Amino acid sequence: MIEETSKENIEVRIQMAAVAYQFLKNTTIKERAAFMNAVADQIEALGEELLTTAHTETSLSLARLTGEKARTTGQWRTYAKAVATGIYAETRIDLAQPEKQKSDIRKYNIGLGPVVVFGASNFPFAFSTAGGDTASAIGAGCPVIVKAHPAHPQTSQMMADVITDTVKEFGWPEGIFSHITGTSYEIGAYLTQHNDIRAVAFTGSFSGGKALFDIANRRENPIPVFAEMGSINPIVAFDHLLESRAEDLAKEYALSLTLGVGQFCTNPGVFIALKGENIDRFIATLKIEIPKIIPSNMLNKGIFENFEKLKSVASAQSEVNIVAEANTEINEWEGRAVVIETTGQNFIQNGILSEEVFGPFGIIVACEAPEEIQQIAEELKGQLTITIAATDEDVRQNIKLIDVLKDKCGRLLFNQMPTGVEVVYAMQHGGPFPSTTDARFTSVGPDAVKRFVRPISFQNWPDEFLPEELKDENPLQIKRMVDGEVNSGSLKLPTT
Amino acid sequence: MIEETSKENIEVRIQMAAVAYQFLKNTTIKERAAFMNAVADQIEALGEELLTTAHTETSLSLARLTGEKARTTGQWRTYAKAVATGIYAETRIDLAQPEKQKSDIRKYNIGLGPVVVFGASNFPFAFSTAGGDTASAIGAGCPVIVKAHPAHPQTSQMMADVITDTVKEFGWPEGIFSHITGTSYEIGAYLTQHNDIRAVAFTGSFSGGKALFDIANRRENPIPVFAEMGSINPIVAFDHLLESRAEDLAKEYALSLTLGVGQFCTNPGVFIALKGENIDRFIATLKIEIPKIIPSNMLNKGIFENFEKLKSVASAQSEVNIVAEANTEINEWEGRAVVIETTGQNFIQNGILSEEVFGPFGIIVACEAPEEIQQIAEELKGQLTITIAATDEDVRQNIKLIDVLKDKCGRLLFNQMPTGVEVVYAMQHGGPFPSTTDARFTSVGPDAVKRFVRPISFQNWPDEFLPEELKDENPLQIKRMVDGEVNSGSLKLPTT
Numbered sequence: 001m002i003e004e005t006s007k008e009n010i011e012v013r014i015q016m017a018a019v020a021y022q023f024l025k026n027t028t029i030k031e032r033a034a035f036m037n038a039v040a041d042q043i044e045a046l047g048e049e050l051l052t053t054a055h056t057e058t059s060l061s062l063a064r065l066t067g068e069k070a071r072t073t074g075q076w077r078t079y080a081k082a083v084a085t086g087i088y089a090e091t092r093i094d095l096a097q098p099e100k101q102k103s104d105i106r107k108y109n110i111g112l113g114p115v116v117v118f119g120a121s122n123f124p125f126a127f128s129t130a131g132g133d134t135a136s137a138i139g140a141g142c143p144v145i146v147k148a149h150p151a152h153p154q155t156s157q158m159m160a161d162v163i164t165d166t167v168k169e170f171g172w173p174e175g176i177f178s179h180i181t182g183t184s185y186e187i188g189a190y191l192t193q194h195n196d197i198r199a200v201a202f203t204g205s206f207s208g209g210k211a212l213f214d215i216a217n218r219r220e221n222p223i224p225v226f227a228e229m230g231s232i233n234p235i236v237a238f239d240h241l242l243e244s245r246a247e248d249l250a251k252e253y254a255l256s257l258t259l260g261v262g263q264f265c266t267n268p269g270v271f272i273a274l275k276g277e278n279i280d281r282f283i284a285t286l287k288i289e290i291p292k293i294i295p296s297n298m299l300n301k302g303i304f305e306n307f308e309k310l311k312s313v314a315s316a317q318s319e320v321n322i323v324a325e326a327n328t329e330i331n332e333w334e335g336r337a338v339v340i341e342t343t344g345q346n347f348i349q350n351g352i353l354s355e356e357v358f359g360p361f362g363i364i365v366a367c368e369a370p371e372e373i374q375q376i377a378e379e380l381k382g383q384l385t386i387t388i389a390a391t392d393e394d395v396r397q398n399i400k401l402i403d404v405l406k407d408k409c410g411r412l413l414f415n416q417m418p419t420g421v422e423v424v425y426a427m428q429h430g431g432p433f434p435s436t437t438d439a440r441f442t443s444v445g446p447d448a449v450k451r452f453v454r455p456i457s458f459q460n461w462p463d464e465f466l467p468e469e470l471k472d473e474n475p476l477q478i479k480r481m482v483d484g485e486v487n488s489g490s491l492k493l494p495t496t
Numbered sequence: 497m498i499e500e501t502s503k504e505n506i507e508v509r510i511q512m513a514a515v516a517y518q519f520l521k522n523t524t525i526k527e528r529a530a531f532m533n534a535v536a537d538q539i540e541a542l543g544e545e546l547l548t549t550a551h552t553e554t555s556l557s558l559a560r561l562t563g564e565k566a567r568t569t570g571q572w573r574t575y576a577k578a579v580a581t582g583i584y585a586e587t588r589i590d591l592a593q594p595e596k597q598k599s600d601i602r603k604y605n606i607g608l609g610p611v612v613v614f615g616a617s618n619f620p621f622a623f624s625t626a627g628g629d630t631a632s633a634i635g636a637g638c639p640v641i642v643k644a645h646p647a648h649p650q651t652s653q654m655m656a657d658v659i660t661d662t663v664k665e666f667g668w669p670e671g672i673f674s675h676i677t678g679t680s681y682e683i684g685a686y687l688t689q690h691n692d693i694r695a696v697a698f699t700g701s702f703s704g705g706k707a708l709f710d711i712a713n714r715r716e717n718p719i720p721v722f723a724e725m726g727s728i729n730p731i732v733a734f735d736h737l738l739e740s741r742a743e744d745l746a747k748e749y750a751l752s753l754t755l756g757v758g759q760f761c762t763n764p765g766v767f768i769a770l771k772g773e774n775i776d777r778f779i780a781t782l783k784i785e786i787p788k789i790i791p792s793n794m795l796n797k798g799i800f801e802n803f804e805k806l807k808s809v810a811s812a813q814s815e816v817n818i819v820a821e822a823n824t825e826i827n828e829w830e831g832r833a834v835v836i837e838t839t840g841q842n843f844i845q846n847g848i849l850s851e852e853v854f855g856p857f858g859i860i861v862a863c864e865a866p867e868e869i870q871q872i873a874e875e876l877k878g879q880l881t882i883t884i885a886a887t888d889e890d891v892r893q894n895i896k897l898i899d900v901l902k903d904k905c906g907r908l909l910f911n912q913m914p915t916g917v918e919v920v921y922a923m924q925h926g927g928p929f930p931s932t933t934d935a936r937f938t939s940v941g942p943d944a945v946k947r948f949v950r951p952i953s954f955q956n957w958p959d960e961f962l963p964e965e966l967k968d969e970n971p972l973q974i975k976r977m978v979d980g981e982v983n984s985g986s987l988k989l990p991t992t
Contacts, residue, residue, distance in 0.1 A: 022899055081980075092943075094920040103912060105922040112935075113903065217713040221878070221929040224936065382717070395961050403518055407609065411953040414961075416599060424590040425977055426601035428953035433717040439608075439950040440720065447588075447951070454935040455943070457907040457924035465891050465898075465910075479982075481921055484577075486975075 002150050004182035010190065016175025017114035017143040018196040023173050025111050025141045028468045029083050030476055032139055035170055036080035040073040042162040043130060050158055054124045057152040059297035059333070064260065065125070072125040075423055076135050082425070082446030083139040086478030088453060089469045093482045093491070096460075103460050106470040109453035111141025112224075113198030116191045118212070120203035121151040121299050122263045128152070129179065130159035132423075132448055133201035138176070140452035142199070145178040147188055151300050153181060185211075192216055192225070199452055202227040203265070203443065206356070206434055213437045226451045228443050230356050231383040231435040232269035233418050236373065236405065238394035241415070242278035249389055250285030253362070254324075254337075256417035258293045261335035262360030263303070265429075266385050266418040269356060272344075272373060275366035283323050283364060286339055290324035295334040298359065304333035307359035311338050314357060319346040323364065335359045344372035348379060374401050382432025382439065383409040385418035408432060410439060498646050500678035506686065512671025513610035513639040514692040519669050521607050521637045524964045525579050526972055528635055531666055532576035536569040538658040539626060546654055550620045553648040555793035555829070560756065561621070568621040571919055572631045578921070578942030579635040582974030584949060585965045589978045589987070592956075599956050602966040605949035607637025608720070609694030612687045614708070616699035617647040617795050618759040624648070625675065626655035628919075628944055629697035634672070636948035638695070641674040643684055647796050649677060681707075688712050688721070695948055698723040699761070699939065702852070702930055709933045722947045724939050726852050727879040727931040728765035729914045732869065732901065734890035737911070738774035745885055746781030749858070750820075750833075752913035754789045757831035758856030759799070761925075762881050762914040765852060768840075768869060771862035779819050779860060782835055786820035791830040794855065800829035803855035807834055810853060815842040819860065831855045840868035844875060870897050878928025878935065879905045881914035904928060906935060 005013075024032075043050075051065045060068075082088065089108045096104035115137040119128030126132060129146045137144045148156040160179035167176050180187060188208075192200055192215045200216055202209045202225065209227030216225045237249065256268050273279045298304040315322055319342055326336040337360035344367035347353050353363055367373050386409040388395070388402060395402065406412060410431035421429055421444050429444035430436040436443075441451045463472050472491040474480065479488050501509075520528075539546075547561045556564075578584065585604045592600040611633040615624030622628060625642045633640045644652040656675035663672050676683060684704075688696055688711045696712055698705045698721065705723030712721045733745065752764050769775045794800040811818055815838055822832040833856035840863035843849050849859055863869050882905040884891070884898060891898065902908060906927035917925055917940050925940035926932040932939075937947045959968050968987040970976065975984050 022896075025902075026899070092921040094918070094922040102918060102920075105918060105920060107922040107924050110902070213718070214713075217710075222709070222933065223929075224934065392958060392960065395958075400518075403522070406521075406606070406952060410951070411955060412957070413955040414957045416956045422590070422598060422601060424598075424601060425588040425980060426590040426603040426953055428603050428951045430951075432950075433719075437718065438720065442951060454928075455906070455924045455926075455938060456902060457922055459907060459909040460912045461908070461910045462888060462891075464888065484921060 002153050002181055002183055004184065005180045005187070010180055010187065013145060013175065013178035013180065014114065014194055014196050016173070017145055017178060020143040020173040020175030021111065021113050024143055024176055026467070027141065028476055029086055029089055032141060033080040033084035035166060036076045036083070036135060036139060038166045038169065039130065039163055040076035042166055043069065043073050043076070043159070046158060046162065050155065053158060054152060054155040057155055058124050058299050060124070068123060068125045071423060072130060075126065075132050078423055079135045079139050079446045079449060083449060086469065086476065086480070088140065088449045089478065090455065091469050091478065091480040093470065093480055095483055105457055105459045106466060107455050107457040108467060108469045110456050112452050112454055113142060114196055115142045115144050115199045115201060115452055116197050117144055117146045118188060118202040118204065119146060119149040119156070121149050121303065124152040124155045125159070127203045128159065129156040130163055132444060134163070136448035137201065137452045139449045142452045143176045145180060145191060147191060148179060148181045150183045188212060189215055193219055195221070197223065199223055200225040201443065201451065205229060209437060224451065225437055226441050226443060227437045228265060228430065229434055229436065230265045230358065231431060232354060232356050233266050233383055233385045233387070234270040234272055234380065235268050235387040235389055237271065237273040237389035238391070238398060239274055239278055240391040240394045241389050242273060242282060246278050246281040247285045250282045251289050252417055254286055254289035254293060256419045257362050258337050258360040259419050261296050261298050262337065263299060263358065264419050266421060268387065268418055269361060270363050270365060272365045272367065272376060274370070275368065279364070279366050283341065286324040290337050290339060291327045293326060293337060295326050295328055295336045297333045298335040301333055303358065304335065307335055307357065310357040311359065311361050314352060314361070314363070315340050317350055317352055319343055337361070339364060341366060344368055344376060348376060354381065374404070377401055377404045377408070380408045382435045384429060384431045384435045385409055385411045385413060387413040387416070387418050389415055410435065410442070498649050498677055498679055500680065501676045501683070506676055506683065509641060509671065509674035509676065510610065510690050510692050512669070513641055513674060516639040516669040516671030517607065517609050520639055520672055522963070523637065524972060525582055525585055528637060529576040529580035531662060532572045532579070532631060532635060534662045534665065535626065535659055536572035538662055539565065539569050539572070539655070542654060542658065546651065549654060550648060550651040553651055554620050554795050557792070564619060564621045567919060568626060571622065571628050574919055575631045575635050575942045575945060579945060582965065582972065582976070584636065584945045585974065586951065587965050587974065587976040589966065589976055591979055601953055601955045602962060603951050603953040604963060604965045606952050608948050608950055609638060610692055611638045611640050611695045611697060611948055612693055613640055613642045614684060614698040614700065615642060615645040615652070617645050617799065620648040620651045621655070623699045624655070625652040626659055628940060629699070630659070632944035633697065633948045635945045638948045639672045641676060641687060643687060644675055644677045646679045684708060685711055689715055691717070693719065695719055696721040697939065697947065701725060705933060720947070721933055722937050722939060723933045724761060724926065725930055725932065726761045726854065727927065728850060728852050729762050729879055729881045729883070730766040730768055730876065731764050731883040731885055733767065733769040733885035734887070734894060735770055735774055736887040736890045737885050738769060738778060742774050742777040743781045746778045747785050748913055750782055750785035750789060752915045753858045754833050754856040755915050757792050757794050758833065759795060759854065760915050762917060764883065764914055765857065766859050766861060768861045768863065768872060770866070771864065775860070775862050779837065782820040786833050786835060787823040789822060789833060791822050791824055791832045793829045794831040797829055799854065800831065803831055803853065803857070806853040807855065807857050810848060810857065810859070811836050813846055813848060815839055833857070835860060837862060840864055840872060844872060850877065870900070873897055873900045873904065876904045878931045880925060880927045880931045881905055881907045881909060883909040883912070883914050885911055906931070906938070
């Protein structure tokens with residue numbers, strides 16, 4: 001039973017967040033980085049209890065949770081380091097040139113204001129209460145209100161306590177972080193339409209993300225929503241590659257498809273190739289490999305039931321054959337993998353086959369001709385990832401096709417499976433709609449901070465009243481763009 | 497009489513833009529910069545005919561148009577230079593670390609796709625057909641479809657011809673630039689909801705910008721709209737400053753309010769201060785200064801009539817007095833300046849007084865107490881600019897108020913009038929809603945390019961197939977972030 005935070009209490013927390021914003025927006029990037037590192041220290045200190053609690057609530061293995069915990073502290077530290085460099089302050093200074101009637105103008109990025117974070121069910125640490133959205137919003141200078149995911153309430157509370165404790169330890173206003181619990185849709189809607197909320201971050205289903213996006217845009221003063229809503233992450237495999245690697249590729253695909261019981265946003269749900277002997281060898285290997293994988297329990301009963309339902313619906317479409325499936329009996333909420341096969345035309349015409357099935361479910365699309373693959377590419381919706389399985393020769397022969405696929409994804413892989421989203425600067429976890437609501441941003445990697453900042457220019461201001469990031473002396477010793485050139489120094493002339 | 501581009505023709509141009517995008521997105525930043533400089537050269541070469549045509553169509557003086565033309569070519573050149581540095585490619589490379597199972601991931605920014613630009617009436621060069629939106633979209637790698645502003649069709653056509661000629665000169669696909677003419681609302685709506693359009697840039701009225709924003713968000717695949725919709729650009733003046741400078745400030749205000757017949761997005765429509773002797777001196781000077789300014793014709797009859805109407809409506813509100821006005825007879829479409837005065841409470845309660853009156857119209861708000869100014873600040877809608885007229889002592893005494901004002905604007909000025917938007921890196925021309933639809937972006941300065949790019953990551957790709965910006969050798973010799981550090985060199989080991 002999850003306690004619902006009362007409306008009155010939510011209202012109080014929003015007011016506290018608005019007050020805390022006035023404090024947090026005036027902290028420097030260095031101060032926020034120190035805070036973020038302290039959160040990482042505290043998460044690290046949580047030890048076994050966190051892991052066992054999360055394991056109980058999510059069925060995720062202790063090994064996986066151990067890795068995810070390290071990833072989560074890694075996110076706080078990596079983002080902290082990036083924030084401290086000033087890269088997201090994007091400082092720009094154009095000095096006065098009185099002879100040209102040019103003013104002194106200085107710009108930097110400031111936090112948008114209170115951000116509401118909706119965590120994901122499938123990453124109880126890394127994409128949830130103390131996950132990447134919270135870290136990047138605080139790094140940006142925005143107080144955070146987390147709407148806890150009801151699938152792991154105890155885990156969420158433990159993570160919330162860590163951040164609350166760190167706020168206290170730093171003597172910062174309590175409203176910098178709030179933890180709202182409850183299962184009702186209304187809470188999310190209320191938060192998103194509240195005048196004091198300035199941005200929303202969401203990871204989850206299309207219906208959930210799109211609903212928040214619509215609410216935010218219909219406000220009297222619309223606000224940005226970054227919703228990561230998943231995708232089917234196609235793999236397009238070409239014949240030269242398949243000819244030499246069909247069996248190996250099938251083994252890699254089977255592992256990627258079933259990793260974490262298929263519960264990843266980047267799960268490769270569609271495999272596209274020309275029909276013929278090569279894809280037949282690929283399928284023959286899948287028939288051997290998929291049953292070898294022992295299913296585990298899914299995150300919760302709801303996700304399991306939804307998986308079973310969508311899997312059945314897709315498998316029951318006409319011109320669809322099941323080509324491989326896990327052969328264990330269903331036990332509790334085990335996510336039993338299924339791979340189906342269909343034709344290119346059927347995939348194009350039957351929209352149901354392009355919808356995400358959250359879990360270990362794949363569709364092999366066997367196309368008649370390269371033109372059919374091109375047509376699929378052109379009609380494909382936006383994806384988080386697309387993978388090209390190809391030799392160099394295949395790429396040279398399919399430049400036009402690959403160019404179209406670039407327009408449909410945020411990350412384009414070459415001969416690697418898309419599961420496994422590294423937390424690095426170069427990561428893009430955000431593709432064209434409907435995989436996310438704004439392909440210009442990412443929710444993984446330090447660049448995630450950018451979602452929550454906006455530039456503000458100060459024209460003709462006395463140095464005394466400028467934020468530290470913009471003062472002549474460059475007290476934070478960051479790289480700044482001064483008159484169009486990168487400059488790490490002070491702008492003060494040395495006194496002689 | 498403006499010729500309406502036919503629906504069929506618009507459809508053809510959109511298809512051509514989609515095709516041209518496949519070319520343009522694969523040009524390098526250096527190639528696009530060369531194109532942009534060539535456009536600047538051609539605009540420069542247009543000479544007198546451009547100026548006289550624009551003068552006839554807009555009533556703007558030749559001196560003003562000469563300045564605006566220089567600004568426009570300056571925009572193309574400045575943005576070209578910025579694009580060529582790679583600052584908007586935002587290249588990030590994380591090299592493979594096989595021992596840590598880390599892949600080679602490389603990210604850069606690519607153009608979003610075809611962009612529709614709606615030019616402004618008040619800047620026939622700098623914010624119109626070949627204005628900053630077009631320059632920044634092409635710099636980003638996006639084909640542009642301009643919906644010409646009907647207020648200056650010949651000027652627009654001349655500018656369009658320049659870009660079309662440059663496209664030909666470069667041997668680039670014709671669809672890189674299209675010029676759509678017509679006066680109907682439907683054309684804009686059709687373009688904005690077309691599946692092949694990927695972003696919209698707009699400068700104009702709130703009703704126009706908001707309508708496009710709503711259409712774009714209600715698409716099956718929503719797209720970003722950056723609409724700059726103007727604002728009332730408050731000046732908040734404090735008593736120490738007024739005590740020493742009331743008369744000078746009134747002279748500066750009168751000039752700024754009437755500059756360009758008040759037809760600037762950054763026109764200072766509201767002046768807020770405490771009531772008393774100081775503001776009385778300010779008003780007394782305005783009474784002398786405003787009538788000194790000889791009105792000029794406004795841009796066109798529609799704008800003049802709208803100005804007359806809104807000015808009358810605002811002046812006719814209760815508790816409002818006219819304190820200064822131009823004393824010439826109305827002749828043709830002359831924009832005759834009017835300044836009214838009201839109380840703080842009336843300004844808060846009567847929403848009409850917070851609406852933009854496009855033209856030389858100002859409201860002086862005389863407040864009872866500092867708390868009333870604070871209340872106005874808290875209830876203020878988003879603005880492009882806010883100006884603080886203050887001594888250092890005033891600032892120290894009003895830190896909390898100024899902090900709230902920061903949340904309400906994109907540019908905060910100190911003792912300078914807001915008209916005059918410099919085209920520099922540090923410029924922010926984009927404030928919280930409703931001044932723009934997304935405060936995270938600017939439409940002036942090279943950073944305007946950012947609106948039209950999105951990141952794409954390449955994971956594990958062979959060097960041969962990467963864009964030039966990401967190749968090992970760094971053939972474009974740009975600064976790139978490699979493993980978290982700025983690096984200008986090649987990643988290839990020298991062969992020995």
